Amino acid sequence: MEVFTKYPPGQILEAFWTTIQLTVFSAVGALILGTLLAAMRLAPVPMLNWLGTGYVNVVRNTPLTLIILFCSFGLSQTLGITLADPRSLTSIADSNFRLAVLGLTVYTASFVCETVRAGVNTVPLGQAEAARSLGLTFSQNLRIVLLPQAFRAVIIPLGSVLIALTKNTTIASAIGVAEAALLMKGMIENTAALLVVGTIFAVGFIILTLPLGLFFGWLGKRLAVAR
DSSP: HHHHHOOHHHHHHHHHHHHHHHHHHHHHHHHHHHHHHHHHSSSSOHHHHHHHHHHHHHHTTTHHHHHHHHHIIIIIITTTTOOOOOTSSTHHHHHHHHHHHHHHHHHHHHHEEEEEHHHTTTOOOHHHHHHHHTTHHHHHHIIIIIIIHHHHHTTHHHHHHHHHHHHHGGGGGGOOOSSSHHHHHHHHHHHHHHHHHHHHHHHHHHHHHHHHHHHHHHHHHHSSSOO
């Protein structure tokens, strides 16, 4: 077929490998930042509550494309923050990739925050009160009592956030990151085989996301907190 003559399977796999890297790095960053934001929203300090709430409301209601473009044009071109060694031969590609990870992390963290906060709210209030009566500070209460149970309660919703993140990586093509969506666009333009190319990449994303859904569904049931 003309598609595979011009674009060998190895090139398609390489594009999906970039998609996987974007997903993994962004997921780790979003989990860390989202957990910190959830702690801010639960903290008994009004200023932290306002900051956490403001972040979530602003970022969650901002289009991801706009955030990615801001990271590229605002941080890189306007402020000169490239996140890569300018002397490197791959500095532009490295910078675009890392800026895309930053944008995806910032955006996804707002959804992780609300998911974790919902998990904390499932923990019986008496457990938090018992921890306070034992002299545990807020951070100790959160780390030892609340978060372990919260994460077990929201494994499946966190899996849904991760699946959404995997699909959202296609937005990185807007700043030239060589992931699956950018290659798909080039293949369609150069071969006009819309149905064939679309099917290839649809199957590719199904292969990435379907096992994630099944795994998190199994893990959520296995680690569910007995009430």
